[in-house]
Amino acid sequence: xxxxxxxxxxxxxxxxxxxxxxxxxxxxxxxxxxxxxxxxxxxxxxxxxxxxxxxxxxxxxxxxxxxxxxxxxxxxxxxxxxxxxxxxxxxxxxxxxxxxxxxxxxxxxxxxxxxxxxxxxxxxxxxxxxxxxxxxxxxxxxxxxxxxxxxxxxxxxxxxxxxxxxxxxxxxxxxxxxxxxxxxxxxxxxxxxxxxxxxxxxxxxxxxxxxxxxxx
Numbered sequence: 001x002x003x004x005x006x007x008x009x010x011x012x013x014x015x016x017x018x019x020x021x022x023x024x025x026x027x028x029x030x031x032x033x034x035x036x037x038x039x040x041x042x043x044x045x046x047x048x049x050x051x052x053x054x055x056x057x058x059x060x061x062x063x064x065x066x067x068x069x070x071x072x073x074x075x076x077x078x079x080x081x082x083x084x085x086x087x088x089x090x091x092x093x094x095x096x097x098x099x100x101x102x103x104x105x106x107x108x109x110x111x112x113x114x115x116x117x118x119x120x121x122x123x124x125x126x127x128x129x130x131x132x133x134x135x136x137x138x139x140x141x142x143x144x145x146x147x148x149x150x151x152x153x154x155x156x157x158x159x160x161x162x163x164x165x166x167x168x169x170x171x172x173x174x175x176x177x178x179x180x181x182x183x184x185x186x187x188x189x190x191x192x193x194x195x196x197x198x199x200x201x202x203x204x205x206x207x208x209x210x211x212x213x214x215x216x
Contacts, residue, residue, distance in 0.1 A: 012054035060200035069216035140186035148188030
């Protein structure tokens, strides 16, 4: 069985940017992550603010894909592209915190040290590329987009396996993919005839189909 790679693109995950950092008085680790529920008023001055500060999107999405047998058995690899363009890989045996604040604390540590645990030789999450262009250098991205060709979920999985494509899922709240991401897409696929669904809904659909297809 060929392996499938999935990457969450433009994940709304970052530490509090310096433009507004002084406005936050909270010092707990999980509050080092930009979160629109906490920083909304100060975020209004940020560029692309409507696409930022939503770590819950990647959290819910990861909960729908990690710890599944197709991941733990090595058939699916999961990657995360974050706001500042870095790309991380998740260890296939990782157990993501279910608690939201604990998850944000883990992500704060990751963005600071580029791996967690910081001193581990076999980290649970680790940096694989400094930017997306570096990551896709020897890859072909199948971008899930409302502007793509109509596919069903099984079709997306099958073409990813057949052509060795990396499935790209947007993990931001509003707006479109950046132009540079559109440009690197080898192929674009539209699911459910362009029905607007959350990233975690798409992830759940793919996860369920992988189980149904027996890819584990």
